[in-house]
Amino acid sequence: MADDTTDTKSSNQMWGGRFASGPDAIMEEINASIGFDKKLFAQDIRGSIAHATMLAHQGIISAEDKDKIVHGLNTILSEIESGNFEFSRQLEDIHMNVEARLATLIGPAAGRLHTARSRNDQVALDFRLWVKEELQKTEQMLTHLIAAFLDRAEEHAESVMPGFTHLQTAQPVTFGHHCMAYVEMFGRDRSRVRHAIEHLDESPIGAAALAGTGYPIDRHMTAKALGFREPTRNSIDTVSDRDFAIEFLSIAAIAGMHLSRLAEEIVIWSTPQFGFVRLSDAFSTGSSIMPQKKNPDAAELVRAKTGRINGSLVALLTIMKGLPLAYSKDMQEDKEQVFDAAESLELAIAAMTGMVRDMTVNTARMKAAAGSGYSTATDLADWLVREAGLPFRDAHHVTGRAVALAESKGCDLAELPLSDLQAIHPDITDKVYDVLTVEASVASRKSFGGTAPSEVRKQIAFWRARN
Numbered sequence: 001m002a003d004d005t006t007d008t009k010s011s012n013q014m015w016g017g018r019f020a021s022g023p024d025a026i027m028e029e030i031n032a033s034i035g036f037d038k039k040l041f042a043q044d045i046r047g048s049i050a051h052a053t054m055l056a057h058q059g060i061i062s063a064e065d066k067d068k069i070v071h072g073l074n075t076i077l078s079e080i081e082s083g084n085f086e087f088s089r090q091l092e093d094i095h096m097n098v099e100a101r102l103a104t105l106i107g108p109a110a111g112r113l114h115t116a117r118s119r120n121d122q123v124a125l126d127f128r129l130w131v132k133e134e135l136q137k138t139e140q141m142l143t144h145l146i147a148a149f150l151d152r153a154e155e156h157a158e159s160v161m162p163g164f165t166h167l168q169t170a171q172p173v174t175f176g177h178h179c180m181a182y183v184e185m186f187g188r189d190r191s192r193v194r195h196a197i198e199h200l201d202e203s204p205i206g207a208a209a210l211a212g213t214g215y216p217i218d219r220h221m222t223a224k225a226l227g228f229r230e231p232t233r234n235s236i237d238t239v240s241d242r243d244f245a246i247e248f249l250s251i252a253a254i255a256g257m258h259l260s261r262l263a264e265e266i267v268i269w270s271t272p273q274f275g276f277v278r279l280s281d282a283f284s285t286g287s288s289i290m291p292q293k294k295n296p297d298a299a300e301l302v303r304a305k306t307g308r309i310n311g312s313l314v315a316l317l318t319i320m321k322g323l324p325l326a327y328s329k330d331m332q333e334d335k336e337q338v339f340d341a342a343e344s345l346e347l348a349i350a351a352m353t354g355m356v357r358d359m360t361v362n363t364a365r366m367k368a369a370a371g372s373g374y375s376t377a378t379d380l381a382d383w384l385v386r387e388a389g390l391p392f393r394d395a396h397h398v399t400g401r402a403v404a405l406a407e408s409k410g411c412d413l414a415e416l417p418l419s420d421l422q423a424i425h426p427d428i429t430d431k432v433y434d435v436l437t438v439e440a441s442v443a444s445r446k447s448f449g450g451t452a453p454s455e456v457r458k459q460i461a462f463w464r465a466r467n
Contacts, residue, residue, distance in 0.1 A: 043129040050225040116215040120239040124204035153179035161366035169373030172438040177451040189255040200244035203228040207238035210326035249313040256306035263299040280358035312337035388427035
């Protein structure tokens, strides 16, 4: 999308004067953005209607011309939505395509629409409106994903599974508690989305090319008409700002990272070696030569989409990093990155929501794995501190000896005879067996935010109230 004052223009006669001669084929190819910015047609027309209405209200154009413009723009909107609008590369971008068609429909009155504005503030408006709507859509999708996790967490508040650090069995937790970890992650993502909407909720229209305008426009009127909190406060920053797009990509990258971590766990959990979950056929595929296989392709593709989103963020940061104020044509390259990332994020959230709701959880397999790797060793150490009065470091040493003995005998801690435990430390009694089961371990973790089923249910209630 071009700067009204500096860019080489196409051969269309709307430019006139010294811009009447058209660029060569290479310039047309590099300059045109209609191939992707036509996605902004609804926002462009909405902004133009608000602008024309304000111009008429301020007496800058006549009410008759305003009515013609609004009717023509609504006609164009219907044509585009019905697929009957022919976009032209020679007209460069969505703005000029709409304006050229408007001139055909209503004649000279169309030329009054561009009074007191530039393509610079026009594209800033279109893009900002589009990103705002996409953020609102993302907020809704994250809410649905959080709801899916809340349902699974409630269903499995007492289902025991191994908790991991370094992908090694650490301590028993519940599957409900593990699900709530993702509720927290996606809750933060949603919070970032809401803050981003607040940050961008300012209307750029009226900043014109970079210095504002001498016409007596009412920017507060157009801001209100377009659903913005207020107009932007500096015309130079307005046309050179793409923070809202970068912030969207940053949010998408963080959310994508969370989705990718979840996808990785689903890939691992669905292997025969783990067998914790089974994905539905809707989110799996088979092998072309191995009939026994059920591949978690949806999860793997979610994991891969994150790479595309990250690339879009880096691309736009790189595009913007060396630009002087105010507008530069480099900024035309911002939209494809955002459009691609938005599509990837939407697909990833939708796929993950479906997988979470549809997958079958093998609670028996999880429980069996929860007791492996001496996962209740910390419970033994805590019992020695609490019941035998040992300093934790001493209790840690005693527990280590007990684990070594169990390993040498090929049994779990709970299967060691009391005599063996007392040989390691005489103050151990048979009450220690009350804490060496995975159920007892999980139930004891009642600290705020802990894995005890009672605490998990408290957090579920908290999130249901705010979701």
